[in-house]
Amino acid sequence: MATRGFGSRQPPRETSERLPPGQYLTEDFPVLSAGPTPRVKTEDWSFTLKVGPKPVAKWNWDEFGRLPISRMTRDIHCVTAWSKFGTSWEGVLVDDILAEAGIETPKPYTLAHSFDGYTTNVPTADLVGGKAMVAIRYEGEPISADHGGPARLLVPHLYFWKSAKWIDGLQFIEQDTGGFWELRGYHIYGDPWREQRYTDD
Numbered sequence: 090m091a092t093r094g095f096g097s098r099q100p101p102r103e104t105s106e107r108l109p110p111g112q113y114l115t116e117d118f119p120v121l122s123a124g125p126t127p128r129v130k131t132e133d134w135s136f137t138l139k140v141g142p143k144p145v146a147k148w149n150w151d152e153f154g155r156l157p158i159s160r161m162t163r164d165i166h167c168v169t170a171w172s173k174f175g176t177s178w179e180g181v182l183v184d185d186i187l188a189e190a191g192i193e194t195p196k197p198y199t200l201a202h203s204f205d206g207y208t209t210n211v212p213t214a215d216l217v218g219g220k221a222m223v224a225i226r227y228e229g230e231p232i233s234a235d236h237g238g239p240a241r242l243l244v245p246h247l248y249f250w251k252s253a254k255w256i257d258g259l260q261f262i263e264q265d266t267g268g269f270w271e272l273r274g275y276h277i278y279g280d281p282w283r284e285q286r287y288t289d290d
C-alpha cells in the first residue's frame with residue numbers, strides 16, 4: 090500500500106470509513122435553523138403525542154423529566170455536508186415515550202412538530218428500537234437554545250434536518266407526509282449513507 094505524503098488532504102482511514110459519502114468532518118457544532126431561534130422556557134414547554142389529529146398524551150417539562158432517561162453517543166451528519174463524530178445526548182427514547190403513553194401500534198409514519206412551526210417526517214420504524222430520542226441534554230448540559238433546547242428530536246442515522254429542534258410533539262400518521270424541508274426539495278427519507286439529499290436522489 091502506498092504511503093501518503095505529508096500535507097495530504099485525505100483524512101485517515103478510520104475517519105473516512107466513518108464519514109458518509111460527500112461529508113467532511115468538523116470539530117465545532119454549526120447552528121442551522123430555518124428562522125430565528127425561539128426562546129422556549131421550560132415552564133412553557135410541553136410535549137404532545139397525537140394519533141392522526143387526536144392528542145393522546147401530553148407531558149409538561151417536570152413530568153417529561155421523570156420518564157426513563159437514556160444516553161446516546163452518535164455521529165451526526167448535516168445535509169450541508171458537515172459531520173460531527175461522537176456527540177453525546179441524554180433524553181427519553183421514543184420507545185419509552187410510547188410505552189408511557191400505552192401506545193403499542195402507532196401509525197407507520199410520524200411527523201415531528203416544533204415550537205417554530207418546523208415539521209419533519211420520519212417512518213415510525215426509524216424512531217423505535219432505540220434509534221431515536223427526545224434529547225434534553227447535550228454533553229452533560231442542558232441543550233442551548235440555538236441547538237434546540239429545551240428539547241430536540243435526535244434521529245442520528247438520518248440527515249440532521251430530521252432531528253427537529255424545539256420539539257413540541259410527535260404525530261403518528263397513516264401516510265408519509267413531507268415536512269418543512271421535504272416539501273422544499275429535500276429527500277423524503279434522508280439516509281446519509283445512500284446520500285439521499287434531494288427529492289430524486
Ligand SMILES: Nc1nc2c(c(=O)[nH]1)N[C@H]1C(S)=C(S)[C@@H](COP(=O)(O)O)O[C@H]1N2
Pocket residue numbers: 118119120121122123124167168203204205207235236237249250251252253254255256
Ligand atoms: N425546529 C427546527 N428544527 C431544525 C431546524 C429548524 O430550522 N427548525 N433545522 C434542521 C437542520 S437543517 C439541521 S442541519 C439541524 C441543525 O441542528 P444544529 O443547529 O443543532 O446543528 O437542525 C434541524 N432541526
Ligand SMILES: [Mo]
Pocket residue numbers: 121167168169249250
Ligand atoms: Mo441541515
